[in-house]
Amino acid sequence: MCEGSVLLSPGESALDEWIQLIGTDRVLTESIQHYGNTTHEGVSPVDAVLLPETRDEVAAILRIATRTRTPVSVAAGGKNWGLGSRIPHGGSRVVLDLCRMNSIREVNERMATMTVEPGVTFREAAMHLRRAGSRHFLSVTNGPADGSVIGNALERGDAVGPYGDRASHVADLEVVLADGRVLHTGMSRFPVCQAKSIDRHGLGPSLDGLFFQSCMGVVTAMSVWLRPKPARFGHLLFELSKEDYSIVDSLAQLALRGVLEPGCLSLWSPSKVLLQAGVSTQYWRGSAAFYGESDAHLGAVAALVAAGIGEHAILAFTTEAEEPAFLQSAYFGWPSDQSSKAIYAPMGFEPPEVLNPDSDRVGLIWLCAAVPFTGDAFSGMMAAAESVPVPEGITATLGFSMHSARVLRGFFGLHFDRDNPSAESSAVAVARRVRETFEERGFYPFRLGSPLIGKPLENGVTERVLDSIRGVLDPSRILMQDRYGFNR
Numbered sequence: 001m002c003e004g005s006v007l008l009s010p011g012e013s014a015l016d017e018w019i020q021l022i023g024t025d026r027v028l029t030e031s032i033q034h035y036g037n038t039t040h041e042g043v044s045p046v047d048a049v050l051l052p053e054t055r056d057e058v059a060a061i062l063r064i065a066t067r068t069r070t071p072v073s074v075a076a077g078g079k080n081w082g083l084g085s086r087i088p089h090g091g092s093r094v095v096l097d098l099c100r101m102n103s104i105r106e107v108n109e110r111m112a113t114m115t116v117e118p119g120v121t122f123r124e125a126a127m128h129l130r131r132a133g134s135r136h137f138l139s140v141t142n143g144p145a146d147g148s149v150i151g152n153a154l155e156r157g158d159a160v161g162p163y164g165d166r167a168s169h170v171a172d173l174e175v176v177l178a179d180g181r182v183l184h185t186g187m188s189r190f191p192v193c194q195a196k197s198i199d200r201h202g203l204g205p206s207l208d209g210l211f212f213q214s215c216m217g218v219v220t221a222m223s224v225w226l227r228p229k230p231a232r233f234g235h236l237l238f239e240l241s242k243e244d245y246s247i248v249d250s251l252a253q254l255a256l257r258g259v260l261e262p263g264c265l266s267l268w269s270p271s272k273v274l275l276q277a278g279v280s281t282q283y284w285r286g287s288a289a290f291y292g293e294s295d296a297h298l299g300a301v302a303a304l305v306a307a308g309i310g311e312h313a314i315l316a317f318t319t320e321a322e323e324p325a326f327l328q329s330a331y332f333g334w335p336s337d338q339s340s341k342a343i344y345a346p347m348g349f350e351p352p353e354v355l356n357p358d359s360d361r362v363g364l365i366w367l368c369a370a371v372p373f374t375g376d377a378f379s380g381m382m383a384a385a386e387s388v389p390v391p392e393g394i395t396a397t398l399g400f401s402m403h404s405a406r407v408l409r410g411f412f413g414l415h416f417d418r419d420n421p422s423a424e425s426s427a428v429a430v431a432r433r434v435r436e437t438f439e440e441r442g443f444y445p446f447r448l449g450s451p452l453i454g455k456p457l458e459n460g461v462t463e464r465v466l467d468s469i470r471g472v473l474d475p476s477r478i479l480m481q482d483r484y485g486f487n488r
């Protein structure tokens with residue numbers, strides 16, 4: 001908890017002021033303990049949940065928090081399952097839940113951009129574009145359909161398909177600072193600028209990076225970039241022979257040459273294939289997606305990739321004409337809960353209609369690490385993961401997605417039933433050990449979960465500079481801290 005801040009209990013001044021501001025029906029103090037649950041051991045107490053509906057309400061709430069030195073945590077979709085969900089951090093016991101700020105402010109068909117508020121989910125964005133008859137789609141994650149587009153972007157999440165590196169395909173952040181001031185990043189600081197949602201850096205130093213994985217301000221709107229639907233689509237499913245991972249180097253060459261697009265390749269361990277797709281295999285599986293503007297274009301790209309992979313490993317090549325279901329899949333911006341349902345596999349009961357792993361005692365811990373796009377690094381991370389014994393009752397999975405032509409993002413998962421006492425009591429320790437092993441071998445996290453899984457990284461100067469910047473943007477340090485480790 002930050003120095004000088006006060007713990008909140010009903011009747012204290014911040015709570016009274018917030019109630020005066022937005023009313024008792026939007027300042028919840030009862031039946032809110034689920035906000036403190038996540039998918040592994042450790043519960044965070046929550047005293048109040050605030051439900052603002054407008055940017056001005058967010059500004060007024062933060063002004064009160066700053067004046068009374070009451071720390072707050074922020075959640076948008078609150079579906080950060082496996083990575084700490086929406087539990088408050090840094091001593092905060094108040095959650096600012098932005099789910100009611102769910103307007104889609106604009107879709108610009110010509111420039112292929114969409115401006116959303118934090119409560120807008122992937123499902124809502126996809127429905128909106130479909131209803132509007134848009135020629136474009138917004139790439140979605142493999143995760144919960146009701147995740148927040150902004151929450152996922154601020155975590156620097158990964159999407160399936162083009163523009164998979166979400167944080168690099170957004171612009172125009174509207175940010176409320178802790179003192180209630182509203183800041184616009186990039187070109188949107190110039191109110192009548194014509195290049196607002198499309199030139200993200202603007203003039204001079206770029207401020208937008210400060211608000212990713214930081215909570216140095218509350219983002220109340222963002223423009224995300226859309227991709228035109230392609231004329232043709234193809235999907236290649238292949239297998240990696242266990243003895244030879246040079247195939248990964250071949251794929252990297254194709255990526256460097258622009259044949260394979262970032263976001264369009266993923267590689268899954270046999271245990272992940274079994275858990276997520278229900279298919280038993282002894283080999284790693286890969287899938288690559290191609291977007292073409294004609295038969296000839298698609299055919300040429302697919303042939304180059306197939307040659308790089310080697311015919312013997314290819315299981316299937318399917319186009320959208322043969323398999324129209326692709327048009328309603330994540331590859332075309334259709335979110336689904338299929339993968340999220342699969343995390344219920346260890347539970348011994350069917351996933352409910354409305355998924356809520358935090359309350360359903362589903363055990364899940366993700367560790368995310370950045371890996372060079374080479375066969376050596378790929379097998380190095382695999383060896384690191386395998387070197388840590390995983391007790392009975394916990395299933396370990398590993399997957400990679402192509403973040404760029406040079407970087408793979410590795411996702412190590414621990415899946416278990418939280419009502420299995422031995423799995424519940426050992427999972428966090430196993431995750432910590434795996435994270436240490438990854439770091440010892442040079443595989444550092446690109447995204448962090450709950451602080452229980454290991455302390456944030458420290459690297460001296462960078463951390464101190466970021467902490468100084470936080471001191472300028474949030475002098476009373478009331479916004480959620482501790483997750484990314486640059487607050488003293």
Ligand SMILES: Cc1cc2nc3c(=O)[nH]c(=O)nc-3n(C[C@H](O)[C@H](O)[C@H](O)COP(=O)(O)OP(=O)(O)OC[C@H]3O[C@@H](n4cnc5c(N)ncnc54)[C@H](O)[C@@H]3O)c2cc1C
Nearest residue numbers: 074076077078079080141142143147148151152157158219
């Ligand atoms: C089976 C499964 C598969 C998954 N696959 C993927 C995947 O393919 N790619 C991927 O990226 N993730 C994946 N995830 C992880 C996670 O579920 C998603 O990233 C999800 O989108 C995050 O939740 P959210 O969008 O609701 O964000 P939230 O939980 O609302 O927010 C995430 C973080 O951003 C901060 N934040 C949110 N809104 C704001 C704001 N307006 N201002 C300031 N800070 C804010 C919050 O404090 C929080 O720390 C997966 C999870 C599961 C269970």
